[in-house]
Amino acid sequence: MPKIIIDNKEYEVADGDNLLQACLSRGIDLPYFCWHPAMGSVGACRQCAVVQYQDENDERGRIVMGCMTPVSEGLRISVDANNAVNFRASVIEWLMLNHPHDCPVCEEGGECHLQDMTVMTGHTSRRYTGKKRTFENQYLGPFINHEMNRCITCYRCVRYYKDYAGGTDLQALGSRNRMYFGRTEPGVLESEFSGNLVEVCPTGVFTNKPFSESYTRKWDLQSAPSVCMGCAVGCNTSPGERYGNLKRIQNRYNEDINSYFLCDRGRFGSGYVNSEKRIRNAGLRCEDGSFEIIDKTDALNRFAAIVKDNKLIGIGSPRASVESNYALRALVGEANYCAGFSDAEAPLVDLAIDLSQGHGKRAPTLKRVEAADAVLLLGEDVSNTAPRLALSLRQTSRNVSKEMAGPASIPLWQDAGVRGHAQSALTPVYSASVLPTRLEDICTDSICTTPERIAYLGNCITQLIEGKSVELDEADMAFVNGAAQALKSASNPLVVSGTSLLNEAVLHAAAQITEALKALAQEPDLLLCFAEVNSVGAGLITGALSMHSALKKLTDGSVDTAIVLENDLYRRAESEKVAAALSAASQVVGLDVVENATLEQATLVLPAASFAETEGCCINYEGRAQQFYQVYEPQGDIMAAWAWVAGISKESTETDVREKLISDCAIELPCLSRLTHLNRMAGQSGRTAAKIPRQTHRFSGRTAMNANVSVHEPRTSEDVNSPFSFSMEGDSAAQPGDLAPYVWAPGWNSNQSVTQYQEHAGGALRGAADAVFVSHAASTTTLEKTGPIFGKASGKVREGGAGLCLVPVYCVFGSDELSAHTSEMQARAGRARISLNPQDAKALHVKTGDGLYCSTGEITPGQSYEVLVSASMQQGFVGLVQGAAYLPAGAWVSFVRDENWARQPEVIARG
Amino acid sequence: MSESSTMQLIPTLSDEERRDIEAEIAHLPDRQSAAIDALRIVQKYRGWVSDESVAAIADLLGMSPVAIDSIATFYNLIFRKPVGRNVIMVCDSVSCFIMGADDVKQALMDKLGVDLGQTTQDDRFTLLPIVCLGACDRAPAIMINEDLIYKVSAENLDEVLKGYE
Amino acid sequence: MNKKPLTERILSADGGLVSFASYQAAGGYDSARKALTEMQPEQVQQQVKDANLRGRGGAGFPTGLKWSFVPMGEAAGPGHKYMVCNADEMEPGTFKDRYLMEKDPHLLVEGMIIAAYAVQADKAFIFIRGEYHKAARALESAIDEAREKGFVGKNVFGSAFSVDLVVHRSGGRYICGEETALLNALEGKRAQPRTKPPFPPVSGAWGRPTVVNNVETICNVPCIIKEGAEWYQALGIGEDAGTKIYGVSGRVNKPGLWELPMGTTVREIIETHAGGMQKGYALRGFLPGGASTDFLVEEHLDLPMNYGSIQAAGSRMGTGTMIIMDDSICPVALAMNLQHFFAQESCGFCTPCREGLPWLEALLKDIEEGRGSTGDLELLEQNADYIGTPGNTFCLHATGAIEPLTSALKYFRADFEQHIEQGCCTYQTSAPLKAAGT
Numbered sequence A: 001m002p003k004i005i006i007d008n009k010e011y012e013v014a015d016g017d018n019l020l021q022a023c024l025s026r027g028i029d030l031p032y033f034c035w036h037p038a039m040g041s042v043g044a045c046r047q048c049a050v051v052q053y054q055d056e057n058d059e060r061g062r063i064v065m066g067c068m069t070p071v072s073e074g075l076r077i078s079v080d081a082n083n084a085v086n087f088r089a090s091v092i093e094w095l096m097l098n099h100p101h102d103c104p105v106c107e108e109g110g111e112c113h114l115q116d117m118t119v120m121t122g123h124t125s126r127r128y129t130g131k132k133r134t135f136e137n138q139y140l141g142p143f144i145n146h147e148m149n150r151c152i153t154c155y156r157c158v159r160y161y162k163d164y165a166g167g168t169d170l171q172a173l174g175s176r177n178r179m180y181f182g183r184t185e186p187g188v189l190e191s192e193f194s195g196n197l198v199e200v201c202p203t204g205v206f207t208n209k210p211f212s213e214s215y216t217r218k219w220d221l222q223s224a225p226s227v228c229m230g231c232a233v234g235c236n237t238s239p240g241e242r243y244g245n246l247k248r249i250q251n252r253y254n255e256d257i258n259s260y261f262l263c264d265r266g267r268f269g270s271g272y273v274n275s276e277k278r279i280r281n282a283g284l285r286c287e288d289g290s291f292e293i294i295d296k297t298d299a300l301n302r303f304a305a306i307v308k309d310n311k312l313i314g315i316g317s318p319r320a321s322v323e324s325n326y327a328l329r330a331l332v333g334e335a336n337y338c339a340g341f342s343d344a345e346a347p348l349v350d351l352a353i354d355l356s357q358g359h360g361k362r363a364p365t366l367k368r369v370e371a372a373d374a375v376l377l378l379g380e381d382v383s384n385t386a387p388r389l390a391l392s393l394r395q396t397s398r399n400v401s402k403e404m405a406g407p408a409s410i411p412l413w414q415d416a417g418v419r420g421h422a423q424s425a426l427t428p429v430y431s432a433s434v435l436p437t438r439l440e441d442i443c444t445d446s447i448c449t450t451p452e453r454i455a456y457l458g459n460c461i462t463q464l465i466e467g468k469s470v471e472l473d474e475a476d477m478a479f480v481n482g483a484a485q486a487l488k489s490a491s492n493p494l495v496v497s498g499t500s501l502l503n504e505a506v507l508h509a510a511a512q513i514t515e516a517l518k519a520l521a522q523e524p525d526l527l528l529c530f531a532e533v534n535s536v537g538a539g540l541i542t543g544a545l546s547m548h549s550a551l552k553k554l555t556d557g558s559v560d561t562a563i564v565l566e567n568d569l570y571r572r573a574e575s576e577k578v579a580a581a582l583s584a585a586s587q588v589v590g591l592d593v594v595e596n597a598t599l600e601q602a603t604l605v606l607p608a609a610s611f612a613e614t615e616g617c618c619i620n621y622e623g624r625a626q627q628f629y630q631v632y633e634p635q636g637d638i639m640a641a642w643a644w645v646a647g648i649s650k651e652s653t654e655t656d657v658r659e660k661l662i663s664d665c666a667i668e669l670p671c672l673s674r675l676t677h678l679n680r681m682a683g684q685s686g687r688t689a690a691k692i693p694r695q696t697h698r699f700s701g702r703t704a705m706n707a708n709v710s711v712h713e714p715r716t717s718e719d720v721n722s723p724f725s726f727s728m729e730g731d732s733a734a735q736p737g738d739l740a741p742y743v744w745a746p747g748w749n750s751n752q753s754v755t756q757y758q759e760h761a762g763g764a765l766r767g768a769a770d771a772v773f774v775s776h777a778a779s780t781t782t783l784e785k786t787g788p789i790f791g792k793a794s795g796k797v798r799e800g801g802a803g804l805c806l807v808p809v810y811c812v813f814g815s816d817e818l819s820a821h822t823s824e825m826q827a828r829a830g831r832a833r834i835s836l837n838p839q840d841a842k843a844l845h846v847k848t849g850d851g852l853y854c855s856t857g858e859i860t861p862g863q864s865y866e867v868l869v870s871a872s873m874q875q876g877f878v879g880l881v882q883g884a885a886y887l888p889a890g891a892w893v894s895f896v897r898d899e900n901w902a903r904q905p906e907v908i909a910r911g
Numbered sequence B: 001m002s003e004s005s006t007m008q009l010i011p012t013l014s015d016e017e018r019r020d021i022e023a024e025i026a027h028l029p030d031r032q033s034a035a036i037d038a039l040r041i042v043q044k045y046r047g048w049v050s051d052e053s054v055a056a057i058a059d060l061l062g063m064s065p066v067a068i069d070s071i072a073t074f075y076n077l078i079f080r081k082p083v084g085r086n087v088i089m090v091c092d093s094v095s096c097f098i099m100g101a102d103d104v105k106q107a108l109m110d111k112l113g114v115d116l117g118q119t120t121q122d123d124r125f126t127l128l129p130i131v132c133l134g135a136c137d138r139a140p141a142i143m144i145n146e147d148l149i150y151k152v153s154a155e156n157l158d159e160v161l162k163g164y165e
Numbered sequence C: 001m002n003k004k005p006l007t008e009r010i011l012s013a014d015g016g017l018v019s020f021a022s023y024q025a026a027g028g029y030d031s032a033r034k035a036l037t038e039m040q041p042e043q044v045q046q047q048v049k050d051a052n053l054r055g056r057g058g059a060g061f062p063t064g065l066k067w068s069f070v071p072m073g074e075a076a077g078p079g080h081k082y083m084v085c086n087a088d089e090m091e092p093g094t095f096k097d098r099y100l101m102e103k104d105p106h107l108l109v110e111g112m113i114i115a116a117y118a119v120q121a122d123k124a125f126i127f128i129r130g131e132y133h134k135a136a137r138a139l140e141s142a143i144d145e146a147r148e149k150g151f152v153g154k155n156v157f158g159s160a161f162s163v164d165l166v167v168h169r170s171g172g173r174y175i176c177g178e179e180t181a182l183l184n185a186l187e188g189k190r191a192q193p194r195t196k197p198p199f200p201p202v203s204g205a206w207g208r209p210t211v212v213n214n215v216e217t218i219c220n221v222p223c224i225i226k227e228g229a230e231w232y233q234a235l236g237i238g239e240d241a242g243t244k245i246y247g248v249s250g251r252v253n254k255p256g257l258w259e260l261p262m263g264t265t266v267r268e269i270i271e272t273h274a275g276g277m278q279k280g281y282a283l284r285g286f287l288p289g290g291a292s293t294d295f296l297v298e299e300h301l302d303l304p305m306n307y308g309s310i311q312a313a314g315s316r317m318g319t320g321t322m323i324i325m326d327d328s329i330c331p332v333a334l335a336m337n338l339q340h341f342f343a344q345e346s347c348g349f350c351t352p353c354r355e356g357l358p359w360l361e362a363l364l365k366d367i368e369e370g371r372g373s374t375g376d377l378e379l380l381e382q383n384a385d386y387i388g389t390p391g392n393t394f395c396l397h398a399t400g401a402i403e404p405l406t407s408a409l410k411y412f413r414a415d416f417e418q419h420i421e422q423g424c425c426t427y428q429t430s431a432p433l434k435a436a437g438t
């Protein structure tokens, strides 16, 4: 740790830092624009100027850029020297020459990094009298607004979008003072990580479009620490609410998971919370099939009566919290409980938990993923099933460039230098998938084939790692051999797979490879992806019933009542079977957030709270249990699903029902025993003063907000069960970093103030509690390893059945159940697509853009799909995008050309 | 999604254009490094670089169209708008300025009836400013197409322009 | 022994164009043959170092020293090494490189072969500005001729050394002349300058060791190899070695270029070689080495044109091609013309240059057109100081832009003040530039 002298004071700073990072880490405000903790320095904005002195005798010194100067022992600099101060004010003055000063109507106002830096440098009066430059803006799709006149040309957007996230449709155009950041022509931004532009841009060029439509200033938002519900990665988020509506999702820094970035599903997928399909009151089914609204007490009484008088089964859900699932299981008993997975998925979830978390193993964090030096993606299309992981893998692929930088004396934060020196050199990434993935550009080699064949090739890789030989055709051999060599020679090889293909052999193959690598005394990692936010939690809260046995019990009358928790069963089993079971049941109690097909057949519908309106815990792919906190109090009679369920059970008088649920759960299910560590109320007696305010200290209009209803200031609701208060009072200064509902520090109003919450700029959050990992001790799985090339099938051909074999395909927009109810997601998802081999397409007389519908009734009949002809799809197989319907993976289905299909003009892919 | 974009018709380059571009690529370690050459070559054959040409070059080099555009819009000698049959570039840098370049420029604008950056009605000439042409000892200088012309003045302009139809 | 190793052949050639035959007849390619067949690469480097050849591209960096930074042998790692000739010549007022390339292309080709050999580069590029069509064609045919003889390409002169020499035309942009921006341009990218480190000799074109040298610099190499370091040193008068191609433009009687001993005085260049000022015009000031150097005035006429003396006088020798400002030219208008150039040619990467230079141009335009106000000169000076201090901007483009401005404010301040006081420009001949595009 070198010591440097800043304005005559000695500071210990981190080795390898640049001066800007060092200053920020030591709490010294040094303004900047182009530097970003995750993206490094390029020295474009010249804002972070400091004076550096040659030696003790140097009085004048010279200006250097903090972000471009490495720290070194004894270095003497000044942030406060006059010429540095004046130069920094000049930089702002230059940037302001053309900036429109439209802060009052700008969505960034109040949380604008440019505003912050302007105030920080003290530039206050205008000396330029000329005209301002103007640009035309572009339509960039449903997520992002473009207002180029506000641009200060810091190059962060393209550095993020292109260099960091691999986007190919946004660029720096033009030159000199006519720089334009946009596309060749207006059109939807293609990257599934476009939303981060909102936070990466230091001013209001790229803003959150849905948020802008009912705009609220940052200081008027009420927030709480939350977790994204989009997939099993479990990124940390900060949702903001105003007037009872969820307004937006911002990134919440977590060093180990999402760091500074979310995917677009996470950022833009929560609109369903406010949607018209939202269920806000309990509904009782009438004779004519319509629902009558009933009040909460009535609903609770009826629910209690149903539970008391009937033979029950309960169906949980991988998208519901641990608390809700456990509450239901406790209510109906394990023997009558189904975890809510499809029958194809359930055993795979168990297997994947066991393989990646069993035996005290732990799946790697995304931070660790980014440190891997060779990667094999086996079957999982992570860009669509665990998108944030895909963004991390892009960074992994650059590790070799960082290795090359050392010998050329290029500091790792010197971004352009590191990239330029390495050119196109990439860390080995091999991918076997059903269809080409969006990571193709970073893959050393990739192959598209069937799930069975993917497993087979995976096994061949194991063979090669173990020094045995395999026989394959040339292309397969090159792939398998390349992957095996890369993994073998790596010190931190990473194998990524998951449950999405619903194929057991693929999971086995991935685990085998990792095991084989272990024998080489390395540190191999196995990362298995899961489909939903709490797949792991739901998988660990076991039930005796499979989906089919649950449905059968209803159909054959052995039980007469089903309680369905946050689950649309039509996504989990064949529609006829679900329909038959639900109509056979005399009572169906459905608890959910938005309307769905299952609820339409319910007899009693209970309005469940979304993640923003209650607390709960979910367990991510690593086995990391994370708590999301209530952001605001729900409207109508909405309650957490666990509160509905627990409300009718005996202990309903307890003040903290949730805490009781967690402790019961921890006792009953040893693998979840560590969940009690999640409780952050320790030492906090519930005194409001010691609480963390959900509202900012600038929160305005508490009295006026409801003035049309009452002119009295409403009483703020008490929250005794969490560390947070529903008000602006409280102690926001001393809060632990991981409990910050929003980030805001003196002088730092934008989300970039997160640096002020970190121990070291870009590092861990101050005061954060240790992560809680559930431990899955006992393993039951023995890895299959029989035959010359072990595994189930050679995968060359799929035998038996007529028609085409169905393979599930995923889309970041639309495949996830809840976010698909958000209109911007739907706009981005487009129509449901089916991928076909050209031969099969020819036989069916269809081309790309035509329509096909299923004629065998295995998948929702009547639904048509848009055809996408792809040579990568194996003949005899069809890839169907997971949407609203159940997909029987591996089933044989027949399709017919839809003669009435209207071709759609290409909108999304344009550009 | 990436596959669907191949549905769009990619405009093609002529055989000569491809040949010339491939010849440049042969000297370079990768195809993308030939981006500027490709723009220059297409412009040589077509006078300017249209959106379609940008897309075609992008396709040939394995890049995205906007990546090509980013390069095209950086360089002064790449025209992203149509130009006339002849391009006149008037030096406006210091030596020519001292020697009366402003008068030459004014005379040209008057004679052709266009401003800088414009093309005459009959498409015969496009008038553009250019930085120092390296002919400072015989200023003022202009360049018409590939010809460097010295000591231009309001008086000898007619003579100078005669050869360019 | 000749005293004009660079231009002697041109001066005696028919129509001033040196053919392959006459180049060879005058002993052409003997130096390259000697270097490749009789000398080790390190010996070549040493000889150039000993000759004290300094870069003619503007900065005057010792050429042999630059070459010695290139890792040799195993240390270079696998892959190509590059020798790049900077033939971008876009510095206003500079026209020496075009002259050399158009008139005697083989001299540059030979120099490139030797230079490539000295650093063991197997790939060599002549990066030439896009408007230099004639020079590019001349070089291309010269390379073809040389290749046919086996002077370029595989196993040059039958030695083990091979080099591929290619003319690379620029897309056009002043910043391409800055060596790191040039490397980006060569790679087919936007010509934004790069940070150092890494320095090009360690990591340059395509991340590989690369040397960038100016045309005139390279053209000095063959004679150094042929005649030796001492002989070369002796060509110069005073501290700097060799000859220099000096040039003069503006209202002098015989504007042009002359190869003269390094260190010839400014007065001799202007009065003897350029024939003095045209009748009716008096010298008010001159930019000694292109648009990006500080103005000097009459009192500096007796300075020797070498790196040290001109620097001591507060300017730079730059490219050694002078621009004369006569008394008919409005200094404000000239300053504005220069700022217009630099503002237009800013690459747009860093703030001071991108935003600051257009502001300076706008301020000068206001003053020139009679809208100036009293605070404007302070504003100009303050901005000039912040933009022009080396290190404040990403590269030296903006630094160069400010040099003529601060010196104009120093030497011709009365003119600026008069414009502001009188609210107009009193010069007859220099009509202000019209709005120059957007």
Ligand SMILES: Cc1cc2nc3c(=O)[nH]c(=O)nc-3n(C[C@H](O)[C@H](O)[C@H](O)COP(=O)(O)O)c2cc1C
Pocket: C054, C055, C056, C057, C058, C059, C060, C061, C063, C086, C087, C088, C089, C090, C091, C174, C175, C176, C177, C178, C179, C180, C212, C213, C214, C215, C217, C218, C395, C396, C397, C400
């Ligand atoms: C803005 C800028 C423009 C430049 N333009 C040229 C140029 O056109 N030609 C040139 O030889 N050097 C130019 N240089 C200098 C080069 O960066 C580099 O120093 C030179 O090519 C090195 O060659 P030398 O050592 O042989 O002089 C320029 C530098 C700057 C900062």
Ligand code: SF4
Pocket: C175, C193, C345, C346, C347, C348, C349, C350, C351, C353, C354, C393, C394, C395, C396, C397, C398, C399
């Ligand atoms: S000083 Fe800055 S903007 Fe100007 S050319 Fe250099 S890097 Fe580009």
Ligand code: FES
Pocket: A020, A031, A032, A033, A034, A035, A041, A042, A043, A044, A045, A046, A047, A048, A049, A065, A066, A067, A068
């Ligand atoms: S943050 Fe240092 S130059 Fe931009």
